[in-house]
Amino acid sequence: MLTQNQLPANYGVEFRRLQAQLRDRWQKIDEFDRSDCDILVVASLTLDSQELQKIPGVAHYEERHLFSLMRLQNPRTRLIYVTSQPLHPMAIEYYLHLLPGIPFSHARDRLLLFSTYDSSPKSLTQKILDRPRLMERIRQALRPEKSYMICYNSTPYERELSVKLDIPLLALDPDLLEWGTKSGSRQIFAECGIPHPPGSELVWTAEDLAEATVEVWEKNQPLSQMVIKLNEGFSGEGNALLDLRFLNEFSPGERVKALRDRFPLMRFQANGETWDNFSRRIPELGAIAEAFIAGKNKRSPSVQGRITPSQEVEILSTHDQILGGSDGQIFLGCRFPADEAYRLQLQDLGMRVGQNLADKGALERYGVDFIAVPQQVGDRVEWEVFAIEINLRKGGTTHPFMGLKLLTKGRYDRATGLFYSQHGRAKFYRATDNLKKNRYIGLLPNDLMDIIADRQLHFDTSTETGSVFHLMGCLSQFGKIGLTSIGNSPQQAEALYNQVIKVLDEETGNLTESTGRSFPPSNPITWNGSHANHYPSSDEN
Structure with a gap:
C-alpha cells in the first residue's frame, strides 16, 4: 500500500463527517445538469510511482479527467481543475467547444485552472499538499457548502487533502483499499460465489511465492501456465506469465527450488521489466500466483x-x-x-x-x-x-x-x-x-x-x-x-x-528529405490577441 507520514487520529473521523454530507446532497450532485455546485477535480494518479513509469506518457494521464469539463454544460456549475503542469490551451478549447448550447466564454468563465508546476514523479495530490499557498488559493475559490472533490483514485493523500480543504471527497474511504487489490478481489469473489481462477494467498517473498505457485499447480492439474501478479499492479503492467510444464520433470521435493530458479525467465508484460526489479517489488507490494485461463477466442x-x-x-x-x-x-x-x-x-x-x-x-x-x-x-x-x-x-x-x-x-x-x-x-x-x-x-x-x-x-x-x-x-x-x-x-x-x-x-506519411521524419501539412491557426492568452492558471491571476 501507499504510505505517508502518520496523520492525526481525528483525520479519519473528520473525513467520514465530510463524506456524510454527500448523503444529504447526493441527488443534487448526481443531477449535475441542474445543480449549483463547485467541483474540485484533482486529476491525480496516486498509484505506485515505479509501476506508473511503465506506461509511456503517463505524466499526461491527468488529462483524462478533462472529460469532467463537460459538466460545465450546466450553466450553474463551476469547475476547479488542478494538474501538475499547465494544460495546453488548445486542449481546453477543444473540450469547451464540445458543450452543446453553451457559449464558450460562459463555460470558460466558470473554469478555474491551477497547476503545481512540478513534473516530478510524485503524485499530484502530494504536490498540492506540499504547497500550502496553493491549497489556500484553491480553498478561496471554493464555496464549501456547495463543493465536493473528485479524483482518479482515493488514498490517504486524497483523504488528507479533503480534510484540509474541508470539503467532501466523492470517492472510496482509503481504509477500504485492500478490496481493490489482487488478493482482496479474490476474497470478495469467494464471498460472492463468483467463479474465478484458482490462485494463491498473498505472499511477500520470492521464496514464499515459489512455494505458493507449486501448491496451486499441484492442486489444479493439468495446469501449464500461471500469472504472477504484483498485488497492487494495474493495467496488466505488474503481471508476468510463467510456464510450468517443466515442473513435471522434478520430484515434489525439488519443485520449489526448480521454480525459484525459473522466475527470471518469466514473460513480463511491462516493456523492459526484469526479474531483479520485479522481485524487489514483492516485499513492498505483495504478490499472488493465479492460474492462467486458456482458451481459443477468449475475451x-x-x-x-x-x-x-x-x-x-x-x-x-x-x-x-x-x-x-x-x-x-x-x-x-x-x-x-x-x-x-x-x-x-x-x-x-x-x-x-x-x-x-x-x-x-x-x-x-x-x-x-x-x-x-x-x-x-x-x-x-x-x-x-x-x-x-x-x-x-x-x-x-x-x-x-x-x-x-x-x-x-x-x-x-x-x-x-x-x-x-x-x-x-x-x-x-x-x-x-x-x-x-x-x-x-x-x-x-x-x-x-x-x-x-x-x-x-x-x-x-x-x-x-x-x-x-x-x-x-x-x-x-x-x-x-x-x-x-x-x-x-x-x-x-x-x-x-x-x-x-x-x-x-x-x-504523417510525407517524409522530409532532411530529417526522414513525417509532418502534417502546414495550416497555421489565426489567433486574436486576447484569445491567445485566454488560459492562465488561476494561481497566476
Whole structure:
C-alpha cells in the first residue's frame, strides 16, 4: 500500500463527517445538469510511482479527467481543475467547444485552472499538499457548502487533502483499499460465489511465492501456465506469465527450488521489466500466483458500477476490453457495450460484487474484469466467465463512457445493457488510451486540431457520431493519443475509429528529405490577441 507520514487520529473521523454530507446532497450532485455546485477535480494518479513509469506518457494521464469539463454544460456549475503542469490551451478549447448550447466564454468563465508546476514523479495530490499557498488559493475559490472533490483514485493523500480543504471527497474511504487489490478481489469473489481462477494467498517473498505457485499447480492439474501478479499492479503492467510444464520433470521435493530458479525467465508484460526489479517489488507490494485461463477466442469483458452515498448500487456499463502486450494482458482500449451473449450476466455478477462492497462501506466507482471463454454446447456457443480483479478507481473505461453520457445526454438501460441517446438511438463506441505510432511523434496539439478540422474527424452533435480525442499532451513526445469513436452501430463506431488511424497515417506519411521524419501539412491557426492568452492558471491571476 501507499504510505505517508502518520496523520492525526481525528483525520479519519473528520473525513467520514465530510463524506456524510454527500448523503444529504447526493441527488443534487448526481443531477449535475441542474445543480449549483463547485467541483474540485484533482486529476491525480496516486498509484505506485515505479509501476506508473511503465506506461509511456503517463505524466499526461491527468488529462483524462478533462472529460469532467463537460459538466460545465450546466450553466450553474463551476469547475476547479488542478494538474501538475499547465494544460495546453488548445486542449481546453477543444473540450469547451464540445458543450452543446453553451457559449464558450460562459463555460470558460466558470473554469478555474491551477497547476503545481512540478513534473516530478510524485503524485499530484502530494504536490498540492506540499504547497500550502496553493491549497489556500484553491480553498478561496471554493464555496464549501456547495463543493465536493473528485479524483482518479482515493488514498490517504486524497483523504488528507479533503480534510484540509474541508470539503467532501466523492470517492472510496482509503481504509477500504485492500478490496481493490489482487488478493482482496479474490476474497470478495469467494464471498460472492463468483467463479474465478484458482490462485494463491498473498505472499511477500520470492521464496514464499515459489512455494505458493507449486501448491496451486499441484492442486489444479493439468495446469501449464500461471500469472504472477504484483498485488497492487494495474493495467496488466505488474503481471508476468510463467510456464510450468517443466515442473513435471522434478520430484515434489525439488519443485520449489526448480521454480525459484525459473522466475527470471518469466514473460513480463511491462516493456523492459526484469526479474531483479520485479522481485524487489514483492516485499513492498505483495504478490499472488493465479492460474492462467486458456482458451481459443477468449475475451476480456468488464462491468462498471457505482455505490452512491445512500449505499445504492448501480450498474453503469459493460465493455469488451482490448488487450495487447506479449501475452495479451495489457489494457489498450475497449468497446462498448460488451457482447450481448454475456453482458447481462456481467451486470448480475457486477451487482453482487457491488452489494458486497457496499456492505463493507465502499463508495463511488468500481469495476470488475473478467475472462470469457467460449464453449461449444451442441449447436450453440456458451460463454464461461471467470472474474479476475476489482478496480476501486476510475479506469480506462470511465472517461469514454462519461464522454458518451455527457455528449448525448442519454441513459443506460439495464434491461438490454445498451445506452440510448436523448433521441432514443442506441449508441456504441470504440475507445483507447493507446493509439501510438512513431510516425505521430512531433505532432503538436495545434497540428491535431488542424487535421481534425480539415478531415472532419470531429464529433457531430447533430448526428451524435464522430470521434473525441484526449491525451493530446502525449502526442508530440510519445506519438500517442487517446480517442473515443461513437457510432449508431458497432460497425459504424469501428469504421470511425479506423478512419482516424487512416487519416493520421496519411497526414504523417510525407517524409522530409532532411530529417526522414513525417509532418502534417502546414495550416497555421489565426489567433486574436486576447484569445491567445485566454488560459492562465488561476494561481497566476
